[in-house]
Amino acid sequence: MARNFKPYMITQFQSFIHTLDLKRKINHIQIHHTWEPRKSDYKGESTIASMWRYHTETRGWQDIGQHFTVAPDGLIWDGRSLEKDPAGITGYNRGGIMFEMIGNFDQGEETLEGEQLDAIIAAVRVLLLKFNLSTNDIVFHREHSAKTCPGTGITRGWFLNEVKNRKIMELNPNSYDNADQWKRIAIDWLYEEGLISAEDWKDNINKGLPLWAEALVLKRIYDKAKA
Known part of the structure; x- marks a missing residue:
């Protein structure tokens, strides 16, 4: 199994x-x-x-x-x-x-x-x-x-x-300033839903989703709906 x-x-x-x-x-x-x-x-x-x-x-x-x-x-x-x-x-x-x-x-x-x-x-x-x-x-x-x-x-x-x-990335997502909060929440959600890969997540978590990534997400949603 x-x-x-x-x-x-x-x-x-x-x-x-x-x-x-x-x-x-x-x-x-x-x-x-x-x-x-x-x-x-x-x-x-x-x-x-x-x-x-x-x-x-x-x-x-x-x-x-x-x-x-x-x-x-x-x-x-x-x-x-x-x-x-x-x-x-x-x-x-x-x-x-x-x-x-x-x-x-x-x-x-x-x-x-x-x-x-x-x-x-x-x-x-x-x-x-x-x-x-x-x-x-x-x-x-x-x-x-x-x-x-x-x-x-x-x-x-x-x-x-x-x-x-050891100094590592901040563990508490609530410690990020308000301007970054929506970004992290949205990108985390996209990863958990399987709409972006782990590599995409790492690429974008500290700089926001670029236009190509938004287009990719929309395409994957469309592909899922068709399946």
Whole structure:
């Protein structure tokens, strides 16, 4: 049976988490890397679906192991129900929320940087605030396993310093001045409705929709109505 997955931009992820009402007690945040697939293997939702198939069909789990997957392009894909513990660290899953970062971040391999780094740091900050946790509650897979996960190229000290100090895009859309508010709301809506792509969203979110994009949206609405 096929399974669909939903992507979030950082501000969308923040809004989703802030409105969340979980029955399950959250006491830590798990950080993992996929190792495989690598960043260079990423092909959008099909990559997430492949992981889901591996977890459910090969490993026999009820669902994909992680709650969220952070992609190289900065999208945060949903996964396992947040009311269920992750399948991440044997014997240490109770109360956890699990992030899987696509890539092999062992030394000499790929690098956690750019939009992907912004996304994981922003997402972790949102969860720390939501569940009243501290950076001491961030857990690397390798702390309870012989694995290198989330990669020998990522030290705990560096990662926690990024969580505390990294400057990233403003998380709160309400902090934008009034002249920009309508712009962000409209562009977010167009993306959520599938009328513009993630690439279009990134292109336009801080500069407003140019005329070509408005024409493209109208054409896609027309095409949908004809279908």
